Amino acid sequence: MIIKTFVTTYLKKTCNERFISKIKRNVTFYQYSTHLYKSNKWETIIGLEVHAQLNSKTKLFSSSSTSFNEPVNTNVSVIDAAFPGTLPQLNTKCVELAVAASLALSGNVQLVSSFDRKQYFYPDLPPGYQITQHYAPISLGGKIFLNQLDGLEYDTMVRIKQIQLEQDTGKSIHDIVPGMTLIDLNRAGTGLIEIVTEPDMRTSKEAGLTVKKLQSILRTIGSSDGNMEEGSLRCDVNVSVHEHETPYGTRCEIKNLNSIKFLMAAIDVEIERQIKELENGNKIVQETRGFDVLKNKTFRLRTKETATDYRYMPEPDLSPLILNKDYITRISNNLPELPDDLKTRIMKQYGIPLHDVIVLMNETGGVKYFEEAVKNRNPQHVSNWITHELFGLLHARNIKFSQNPVSALQLGSVIDCVDNGDITGKVGKKIIEKMISGDSRLASIIIQDEGLRQLSDINELEKICKNVILQNPEQVIHYFCFDIYFLNLLKTLFCYCS
Amino acid sequence: MISSANMYSAFGPAYNPHTIISDQKEPIDQELRVAGGSSGGSAAAVASGMCFASLGSDTGGSIRLPASYCGVIGFKPSYGQCSRWGLVAYASSLDTVGIITRNVHDAQLIYDIISKYDEKDPSSLPPKLRSINSSLASFDKTNSNFTDLSKLRVGIPQEYYVSELSDPIKSLWKRGISLLRSYGATIVSVSCPSTRYALPAYYILAPAEASSNLARYDGVRYGHRSDMDSKQDEKLLYTHTRSEGFGEEVKRRILLGTYTLTAGSYNNYFIYAQRIRKMVQSDFDYVFRRPNPLHLVKNESSFCNCNNDEIFEISNKLRKESHGVDVIITPVAISTSPKVKDSLSSSFLSNSDNTKSLDDSFVNAYVNDVFTIPANLAGIPAISVPFGISPIDGFPIGLQLMTQYGDEHTLFYISKVLENNK
Numbered sequence: 020m021i022i023k024t025f026v027t028t029y030l031k032k033t034c035n036e037r038f039i040s041k042i043k044r045n046v047t048f049y050q051y052s053t054h055l056y057k058s059n060k061w062e063t064i065i066g067l068e069v070h071a072q073l074n075s076k077t078k079l080f081s082s083s084s085t086s087f088n089e090p091v092n093t094n095v096s097v098i099d100a101a102f103p104g105t106l107p108q109l110n111t112k113c114v115e116l117a118v119a120a121s122l123a124l125s126g127n128v129q130l131v132s133s134f135d136r137k138q139y140f141y142p143d144l145p146p147g148y149q150i151t152q153h154y155a156p157i158s159l160g161g162k163i164f165l166n167q168l169d170g171l172e173y174d175t176m177v178r179i180k181q182i183q184l185e186q187d188t189g190k191s192i193h194d195i196v197p198g199m200t201l202i203d204l205n206r207a208g209t210g211l212i213e214i215v216t217e218p219d220m221r222t223s224k225e226a227g228l229t230v231k232k233l234q235s236i237l238r239t240i241g242s243s244d245g246n247m248e249e250g251s252l253r254c255d256v257n258v259s260v261h262e263h264e265t266p267y268g269t270r271c272e273i274k275n276l277n278s279i280k281f282l283m284a285a286i287d288v289e290i291e292r293q294i295k296e297l298e299n300g301n302k303i304v305q306e307t308r309g310f311d312v313l314k315n316k317t318f319r320l321r322t323k324e325t326a327t328d329y330r331y332m333p334e335p336d337l338s339p340l341i342l343n344k345d346y347i348t349r350i351s352n353n354l355p356e357l358p359d360d361l362k363t364r365i366m367k368q369y370g371i372p373l374h375d376v377i378v379l380m381n382e383t384g385g386v387k388y389f390e391e392a393v394k395n396r397n398p399q400h401v402s403n404w405i406t407h408e409l410f411g412l413l414h415a416r417n418i419k420f421s422q423n424p425v426s427a428l429q430l431g432s433v434i435d436c437v438d439n440g441d442i443t444g445k446v447g448k449k450i451i452e453k454m455i456s457g458d459s460r461l462a463s464i465i466i467q468d469e470g471l472r473q474l475s476d477i478n479e480l481e482k483i484c485k486n487v488i489l490q491n492p493e494q495v496i497h498y499f500c501f502d503i504y505f506l507n508l509l510k511t512l513f514c515y516c517s
Numbered sequence: 518m519i520s521s522a523n524m525y526s527a528f529g530p531a532y533n534p535h536t537i538i539s540d541q542k543e544p545i546d547q548e549l550r551v552a553g554g555s556s557g558g559s560a561a562a563v564a565s566g567m568c569f570a571s572l573g574s575d576t577g578g579s580i581r582l583p584a585s586y587c588g589v590i591g592f593k594p595s596y597g598q599c600s601r602w603g604l605v606a607y608a609s610s611l612d613t614v615g616i617i618t619r620n621v622h623d624a625q626l627i628y629d630i631i632s633k634y635d636e637k638d639p640s641s642l643p644p645k646l647r648s649i650n651s652s653l654a655s656f657d658k659t660n661s662n663f664t665d666l667s668k669l670r671v672g673i674p675q676e677y678y679v680s681e682l683s684d685p686i687k688s689l690w691k692r693g694i695s696l697l698r699s700y701g702a703t704i705v706s707v708s709c710p711s712t713r714y715a716l717p718a719y720y721i722l723a724p725a726e727a728s729s730n731l732a733r734y735d736g737v738r739y740g741h742r743s744d745m746d747s748k749q750d751e752k753l754l755y756t757h758t759r760s761e762g763f764g765e766e767v768k769r770r771i772l773l774g775t776y777t778l779t780a781g782s783y784n785n786y787f788i789y790a791q792r793i794r795k796m797v798q799s800d801f802d803y804v805f806r807r808p809n810p811l812h813l814v815k816n817e818s819s820f821c822n823c824n825n826d827e828i829f830e831i832s833n834k835l836r837k838e839s840h841g842v843d844v845i846i847t848p849v850a851i852s853t854s855p856k857v858k859d860s861l862s863s864s865f866l867s868n869s870d871n872t873k874s875l876d877d878s879f880v881n882a883y884v885n886d887v888f889t890i891p892a893n894l895a896g897i898p899a900i901s902v903p904f905g906i907s908p909i910d911g912f913p914i915g916l917q918l919m920t921q922y923g924d925e926h927t928l929f930y931i932s933k934v935l936e937n938n939k
Contacts, residue, residue, distance in 0.1 A: 101733040104603040106638050136729055138778070140755055147732025202737070330778035332787070335609035335726055337639055 063290050064259045064267055065226050066218035069233060070211050071243040072187065072251040073116045079186050079210030080107035080150065087249065091203040099208040101145035106336050113184060113210035114340065116242040117157050118350050120212055121182050123240045123357055126161030128347050134184075134334040139327050142202050143189035151213075153331045156183035157340065163216075163236075168362050168373065169228050177229050178217040187211050206250075212242070218257065218267075223286035227279045230254055235358045238383050247278050258286055259303070260293045268293070269303040273310055273317055285310035289317050361386060369398035378406045382420040391427035396434055404434050408448055412455055425454045432462035441466060442473050487513050550854040550912065553583030556617065560587040563617045570618040570627050576608050577719055578849075578889025580615040581901035581917060586854035588903040588913030590932070592616045592624045595922050596896035597642035599628075600635030608726035609640070611719075611893045621902070621932045628925065645821065650810040650923040652825040654833035656843040657926040663934055667701035672804055672842035676712035677888060681851045685907040686914055690848050693904055693916045696938050697846070697931075705842050707804045711796040712891055718793035719890045720883060721777050721786050728774030734762060798895045805921035806841030808832050844931050845919045847888050849901045853912035888917060898925045902935045 078085055081098035098105045121128045133155045136148040161179035165171045189207035191200050214233065220226045234245035234252060245252040259270035273289060276282045288310075293303055307326075308317040356364070358380060365376045365386065379385040379402070393401045409430065413423060430451070437447045442462075450462050450471070458465065466472050487509060488495055494508060552561040556573030560583035563571045573580045575593040584591025592615055599614040606612060614631070618624045635641045642650075659668050673694065698704050736742030736758035743757035763771070777786040802809050813832075814821060823831070892899035901915040916935060920928045 100738050102739065103605040103733070104601075106602055106606075106640075108637060108639060138729060138732065140732065140735065140752075142735075142737050145733060145738060147735070148729055328780050330729075330775065330780070331783070332725065332729055332778055 060262060061260050061290075061294055062263055063221055063286075064218045064261065064270070065220035065223075065286060066257040066270075067214075067216045067220070067226060067229060068255040068257070069214045069216075069230065070185075070187075070253045070255075071120075071214065071233075071237055071245055073113050073210040073212060074241055074243055075110055075112040075116060075210055077110055077112075078208040079110050079113050079184065081208055082108070082110075083208070085209050089205055091201075091205065094205040095207065099145065099204055101147075107150060107334075109337065109340070110210065114157070114342075115350060116210075116240075117182065117184050117212050118342070118347060119240045119354060120214075120237060120242045121158035121161065122347070122351050122354060123236050123242075124158075124161035124163065124179055124182070124214070126158040126179060126182055128158050128342065129155065130342050130344075131155065131339050132157040132183075133339040134337045136332045136334050137185075138330045138332065141188070141191075142200060143191045143204070143207065145189070145204065145207060149186050149188065150334055150337070151185035152183035154333070155339070156181045158182035163229055163232050164359065165225065165228050165232060168359060169232055171225070171228055175219075175221075175225060177219045177225070180215040180217050182215075183213050185211050185213055218259075218270075223283040223290075226256060226286055227283040230279050230282060232358070235380055239355055239358055239361065239380070241355075241383070244383065247276075254282055256282060256286060258289045258293070260290060260297065268297070269305050271303065271305065271317075272307045274307060274320065275309050281310060281312060284312075284315065285317060288315055292317060365389075369393060369402075371398050371402045375402045375406055378410070382410065384421060388423075388427050392431045392434070394431075396431060397438070400434055400438065401431075404430065404447075408451060412448070412452060416455065418455065423455075424457060424459075425451060426459075429454050429459070429461055436462045436466060440473065442471055446471055446473070483513065483516055487516060551586070551857055553586040553850075553854060555579040555583075556591075556615075557583045557586075559617050560584050560589055560591065563587075563619060564589045570616060570623055573615050573617055574604055574607070575613050575615040575889075575893065576611045577723060577886045577893050580617060581849050581889050581899060581915070582885065584617055584901040585849035585903070585915030585917075586913065588906075588915070590616075590618050590621055590624050590903070590936075591849075591901040591915070592618075592628065592928075593892065593899045594628060594632060594925055595642075595898045596893075597640055598632040598898075598923075598925070600631075600633070600638040600641050602635055602637040606730040608723040609730060610726060611723055613893070613896075621900075621929055621936050624900075625929045632925075646810060646814065648825070649814065649821070649828055652828040652832075653807060653810060653923070654829050654836050655807050655921075655924050655927050657930045660930070663930075663937070665701055666697060666934070667703075669697070669700075669702040669844070669931070670806065670842040671697050671702045671704050672707035672845045673704065674707050674709045674712065674804070674845055674847060676709055677847045679851070679887065681884060682848065683852045685853070685909055686848045686851065689905045689914050690846070690916065693846055693935060696935065700934065707842060707845070709797070709800040709804060709891065711793060711800050714793045715797050715891045715894055716883065716887050718790040718797070719886070719894060720773075721790035722794065722894075724770040724774030725777045725787055725790075726774070728771045728778065731763075731767070731771055734759065736762070794894045797891055801891075801895045801897055801919075801921070804841055804845065805924075806836045806839035806843065807921040807924055807927075808835050809922045811922060843920065843924075843927055847917045847919070849888055849915040849917045850885055851887070852885075853907045853910055853914060892917075892919050895922070897922050898928050900928055900932050902932045902939075904935060904939045 072085075073079070075085060077083060078099065081096045083094045083096040083099055086094065098107065118128050120126075132152055134150050135153040137151050137153065138148040140147055159181050161182070163177045163179065164174070165177070166174045187206050187209040189202055189204040191202060193200050195201055216229070220229060230247075230252075234247075237243040237245040237252075243251055247253070254276050255272055255274045256276065257270045257272050259268040261268040271289060271293070273285050276285055289308070296303060304322060306322040307320045309320050310317050361380065362373065362376050365371065365379075366373060376386075379389050385405070389401060389405055392405070409423070409425065410420070413420060418424075433447045433450055433454075436442050436450075437444055442450070447462070450465055453465065454460075460468075491509070491512065494512075551557065556571075556575070556579050559571035559573040559580075562568050564587040573583075573591075575581060575591075580593055581591040593613050594615065596611075596613050601609075601612055601614065604612060604614055616624045616627050616631075618627065634644050634647065656669055660666070671694070694704055734740055735755050737754075741758060741762040743754065743761050745753070745757040760768075776782055777790075802812060889899070897919055899917055899919045901917050903913050904916045905914050906912065907914055918928055918931055918935070920931075
């Protein structure tokens with residue numbers, strides 16, 4: 020059975036490789052792979068529009084805070100609420116983060132870009148328009164590479180069309196009070212970058228991995244937390260199908276996808292739907308659809324006819340944004356190591372597997388923390404303690420890694436004590452829990468103060484064991500009858516005694 | 518500040534006939550005449566002696582026109598000199614905070630206080646540009662004697678001599694020109710060829726920007742909110758609130774502005790109007806001999822690194838070589854203050870059966886802005902100085918002076934000459 024799976028996987032891999040290398044021979048590297056879908060008859064064309072919230076302390080055009088999870092309508096200034104007489108003031112930090120994102124994605128930062136108003140009426144859009152960059156965005160072009168390091172069996176590239184700065188809207192909450200919509204303006208005016216890709220993806224897996232890669236890049240450079248569950252990253256996806264050698268088909272947009280898993284599921288069901296329609300002889304209508312998770316189906320939100328005319332108008336309050344080359348060079352020089360380079364280096368330098376590196380990279384500051392803690396220690400142990408224990412304990416208590424109270428020094432001390440045999444792994448975990456609760460002492464001090472030191476002297480241990488057995492004769496008899504339960508009981512008693 | 522004055526339905530037409538409380542009466546005469554719009558309340562308050570000075574906003578002549586009707590000084594600075602933070606926005610790229618006073622000295626006094634850089638206003642002229650601007654050579658730096666204007670070149674734009682001009686205004690204009698000539702000024706006929714397109718361009722750009730800036734008045738966060746039932750459709754809340762809250766003329770302009778921004782119309786109207794606006798600006802740059810600091814800095818970035826003396830030298834040289842003028846003198850309005858009954862009939866909802874006069878008076882309402890609009894499109898400073906009384910109806914007439922962007926000092930200088938001799 021095992022041999023059979025091994026052989027089939029091996030064959031699949033080599034066949035793919037042969038197939039890909041055949042194409043590579045005839046085609047230059049920069050053409051996207053033609054990974055064929057299902058029946059080999061249809062090709063899927065997928066494009067993404069990603070909105071990532073910028074990691075600035077204040078909003079894009081006002082000085083209100085962007086802090087998360089505040090009480091409703093507290094992070095709102097008169098500018099955000101569009102009171103009469105208010106004017107936007109550009110937050111230069113947001114520009115920096117957008118330029119950094121562009122550089123990290125190999126885009127061309129435009130020296131001159133401008134702002135426009137996208138106009139429509141909705142209660143969560145106080146001014147009745149969103150300030151965006153429709154005509155002249157801050158960055159054009161760029162690319163994302165996917166390969167084995169990202170979990171894809173072959174290499175491919177997704178081109179980026181543009182990156183633009185824009186404002187986020189407030190939140191409309193429909194289901195708390197029946198018959199009313201509640202508006203929370205905390206999010207209104209927060210800076211976003213919208214990253215639009217070319218329709219270069221061919222499978223839902225490629226799309227999912229592209230989003231993951233984007234998240235990773237944005238987190239690494241610190242431009243965004245890129246968290247879909249929290250809403251700091253939102254994706255809309257455009258899907259169309261067509262038969263080979265025919266022009267591209269009509270595309271449908273799918274909105275309101277809350278996770279990469281749902282994104283991939285939505286793409287797959289939409290592909291099926293479109294193929295079915297076309298095979299039945301129907302035409303695909305260009306429309307915007309949502310994804311129903313429970314039914315695992317997409318459904319229509321609106322058609323092209325009912326699509327809003329946004330009446331784009333240049334923003335008259337803001338002059339064009341003019342950047343100079345020195346500014347861009349300075350940001351470029353300050354960029355941290357990008358994910359691909361980082362992965363290769365960490366794997367090579369510390370010998371830990373790709374999976375561990377990915378988990379570390381998933382938390383902002385995770386790799387930095389690891390590299391601090393790993394000095395003069397066994398890298399695999401350090402990685403395990405961070406990824407298996409620390410992350411898990413923080414997550415259980417709903418603490419973000421950015422708020423992690425355990426310093427690298429503290430964690431290192433725990434690892435040292437365990438490796439030296441002073442304490443067991445279990446005790447080490449308990450000590451970390453103490454540290455998370457606010458204990459700022461090093462492990463060695465905690466062990467000393469609370470006498471947690473593991474006994475390793477054989478004679479002492481023998482003495483204590485004999486003591487326990489002598490003091491608890493009933494349990495000893497029961498042990499010979501019922502084994503494990505009483506062994507554990509004895510062990511517990513032993514711990515209390517020592 | 519003592520109070521705020523009433524104005525016709527926010528951004529109303531040029532007439533200002535009604536307030537919610539009572540009819541506004543033109544301060545000098547008992548016969549009912551309108552104070553002008555839209556800062557009519559401010560002008561009336563100053564003219565009647567209620568206050569020392571009044572602030573207003575001038576988007577297409579809203580300060581200069583009522584100042585001319587009421588016989589007071591109406592001053593519009595260059596765009597960006599005075600902060601717009603706190604000013605209810607109508608057309609962001611045209612709105613300018615201005616001052617109404619009884620004499621030029623008071624206007625200059627207040628202007629010196631309020632023309633400061635404000636970081637809360639992104640369109641506020643930055644300190645560096647203000648410093649460059651004050652170093653540029655201009656007429657007021659070459660002269661200190663109010664009676665000797667031999668170094669002054671005054672321009673009369675041909676295109677402002679329109680057929681609708683009433684005779685009292687024409688003769689007053691001529692009298693103003695003669696006065697300056699008598700002090701030694703050189704009078705030059707100049708041409709601003711884009712002037713006839715300025716009015717329609719303005720009436721595309723201003724309503725378009727206004728439709729955008731007025732979108733925030735939906736009753737959700739502040740202001741009037743309709744009591745009418747809107748449970749079945751949330752759009753109805755907006756519809757009822759805005760229909761009830763906005764006056765007729767405002768609604769008219771919002772609809773017009775929304776139309777010109779729709780996908781099919783944008784390129785045909787809005788973009789064209791912006792191009793015309795650029796042409797109007799270049800007309801003035803060609804006509805004036807003092808360089809425009811904004812375009813100077815844009816075209817020669819090395820200018821930013823020069824010190825004040827170098828800037829003066831370069832601009833003085835440019836100024837001497839130019840055949841341009843220092844100041845332009847034109848009328849402010851095509852007539853004296855209209856009667857209330859004439860201005861009311863311009864409303865679409867009037868019950869008048871005489872449709873021909875309806876159309877005429879409706880268009881006339883907009884034509885009143887023809888002299889004042891170019892200064893807004895170009896962002897240059899302009900002032901309305903009361904210069905006389907109409908021999909027909911005894912109502913005040915003002916003359917308008919305009920100078921290059923940032924040249925407010927020359928403007929005040931020449932205004933004082935006119936003021937001393939009315």
